[in-house]
Amino acid sequence: MPDRLSRNPSTSPADTPTRRQRADARNNRARLLQAARDAYALDGTDVPSSAIARRAGVGAATLYRHFPTRDSLIAAAFAEQFGQCIATVDEALKDDDPWRGLRTALTKVCRMQAEDRGFSAAFLAEFPDAPEVRRERARAESGLARLIQRAKDTGQLRKDFDSSDITLLLLANNGVLQDSPAASMAASRRLLAYFFQSCRPTDDTPLPEPAPLRLDDLYRAPRRTG
Amino acid sequence: MPDRLSRNPSTSPADTPTRRQRADARNNRARLLQAARDAYALDGTDVPSSAIARRAGVGAATLYRHFPTRDSLIAAAFAEQFGQCIATVDEALKDDDPWRGLRTALTKVCRMQAEDRGFSAAFLAEFPDAPEVRRERARAESGLARLIQRAKDTGQLRKDFDSSDITLLLLANNGVLQDSPAASMAASRRLLAYFFQSCRPTDDTPLPEPAPLRLDDLYRAPRRTG
DNA sequence: GCACAAACGGAAGAGGTCGACCGTTTAGCG
DNA sequence: CGCTAAACGGTCGACCTCTTCCGTTTGTGC
Numbered sequence: 001m002p003d004r005l006s007r008n009p010s011t012s013p014a015d016t017p018t019r020r021q022r023a024d025a026r027n028n029r030a031r032l033l034q035a036a037r038d039a040y041a042l043d044g045t046d047v048p049s050s051a052i053a054r055r056a057g058v059g060a061a062t063l064y065r066h067f068p069t070r071d072s073l074i075a076a077a078f079a080e081q082f083g084q085c086i087a088t089v090d091e092a093l094k095d096d097d098p099w100r101g102l103r104t105a106l107t108k109v110c111r112m113q114a115e116d117r118g119f120s121a122a123f124l125a126e127f128p129d130a131p132e133v134r135r136e137r138a139r140a141e142s143g144l145a146r147l148i149q150r151a152k153d154t155g156q157l158r159k160d161f162d163s164s165d166i167t168l169l170l171l172a173n174n175g176v177l178q179d180s181p182a183a184s185m186a187a188s189r190r191l192l193a194y195f196f197q198s199c200r201p202t203d204d205t206p207l208p209e210p211a212p213l214r215l216d217d218l219y220r221a222p223r224r225t226g
Numbered sequence: 227m228p229d230r231l232s233r234n235p236s237t238s239p240a241d242t243p244t245r246r247q248r249a250d251a252r253n254n255r256a257r258l259l260q261a262a263r264d265a266y267a268l269d270g271t272d273v274p275s276s277a278i279a280r281r282a283g284v285g286a287a288t289l290y291r292h293f294p295t296r297d298s299l300i301a302a303a304f305a306e307q308f309g310q311c312i313a314t315v316d317e318a319l320k321d322d323d324p325w326r327g328l329r330t331a332l333t334k335v336c337r338m339q340a341e342d343r344g345f346s347a348a349f350l351a352e353f354p355d356a357p358e359v360r361r362e363r364a365r366a367e368s369g370l371a372r373l374i375q376r377a378k379d380t381g382q383l384r385k386d387f388d389s390s391d392i393t394l395l396l397l398a399n400n401g402v403l404q405d406s407p408a409a410s411m412a413a414s415r416r417l418l419a420y421f422f423q424s425c426r427p428t429d430d431t432p433l434p435e436p437a438p439l440r441l442d443d444l445y446r447a448p449r450r451t452g
Numbered sequence: 453g454c455a456c457a458a459a460c461g462g463a464a465g466a467g468g469t470c471g472a473c474c475g476t477t478t479a480g481c482g
Numbered sequence: 483c484g485c486t487a488a489a490c491g492g493t494c495g496a497c498c499t500c501t502t503c504c505g506t507t508t509g510t511g512c
């Protein structure tokens with residue numbers, strides 16, 4: 001029961017859903033999530049679970065009790081940031097200027113990737129297929145599609161822009177991340193600037209075929225080290 | 227030339243440097259390299275060494291005898307392709323049109339990355355620090371710098387283009403690679419098209435600060451999965 | 453304060469990869 | 483054809499990570 005995909009602690013601090021949970025358990029759970037976020041942000045999601053447990057000051061068994069599998073810990077640790085990404089799209093849709101909205105949304109997400117390498121990896125590859133996540137993702141996808149169409153309609157976005165280019169950008173952005181968040185931010189900024197430049201409708205040179213990438217590919221692709 | 231650091235058989239078929247090497251040993255060595263290239267191209271460089279040995283039809287000990295460490299096998303397997311990359315720069319310098327030369331060189335290297343995921347990973351992260359390799363790299367780097375300057379001088383390349391942007395591109399390109407070479411190629415082509423578009427001197431929007439990346443960073447950065 | 457169950461920590465098992473040893477085979481040469 | 487040393491293959495130990503078990507501690511309600 002741990003972890004209906006991660007009963008978000010901040011959501012309902014006082015709820016007693018099915019049964020009583022002991023205070024120390026709740027506490028440990030929170031510390032594990034924090035430790036995981038810290039460790040992942042620094043070194044990526046391939047740090048050993050034992051390191052997370054140690055960092056949180058609990059035994060390995062306690063970690064496993066709260067998060068039966070390695071992936072469930074990763075998913076729970078980044079659930080909040082994942083939600084932020086989704087929300088970013090909703091917010092972008094509210095912008096009067098769709099192109100500005102799109103840019104802002106992409107900038108935010110790329111920044112989140114650059115700031116937290118662990119999140120970037122999790123965002124790209126390790127999120128669970130829980131139906132709720134799937135639904136959110138679909139919503140974000142359709143929101144992006146609408147945003148793209150609007151930006152094209154206002155003539156600010158080149159007509160041969162494809163929604164797969166969003167995926168392309170996020171993958172590329174993940175690729176340029178470095179060890180230090182500062183270096184990652186700089187690289188990400190530069191990449192994004194290049195990208196935005198070519199998004200403008202400059203008629204003379206058409207782009208080649210879009211890549212066969214859908215947003216789903218972000219989550220399915222084994223992001224191998226090589 | 228490729229491969230000091232693993233006496234290359236093709237270098238000098240008839241030389242008897244220190245001692246005689248048996249024919250079967252030479253044969254096995256070649257098969258190991260081929261097996262490694264095949265396996266790496268398909269699944270990336272993290273396939274177990276035992277799988278390579280099996281694929282080559284030899285025992286694990288034989289692999290280890292030829293390539294004392296995992297990394298030495300990877301380096302040897304991709305030495306040739308690495309050399310091609312270097313040569314690409316030399317060739318680009320011969321082009322009358324520096325901008326065309328630069329584009330051709332980058333296209334070739336990106337294509338090599340897309341075609342062979344293992345090479346991409348090796349190219350980016352696992353090449354050895356053998357002095358010769360280092361020298362070649364430095365030569366390529368200075369060649370690129372000259373190429374960039376010439377392209378700027380002819381007014382075909384934006385003035386705020388930075389040599390670190392080459393590194394940025396190669397990292398990004400590696401990031402968009404997919405499981406299937408076909409999908410990788412499509413993604414890579416699209417990315418490159420976007421990149422080239424924004425390389426043209428469009429005065430209105432300056433780029434942000436260049437990323438603190440040097441070509442060396444390609445080879446040093448732990449390209450973590452996350 | 454007591455009792456019970458929830459939760460804990462350490463240690464152990466399973467799986468998998470890297471690298472090393474060793475008895476056996478085989479190429480190369482006289 | 484036969485000898486010798488190079489080369490071979492299977493196996494074994496070390497290491498690391500994930501996951502599980504079990505005896506012990508601790509929070510909570512009566």
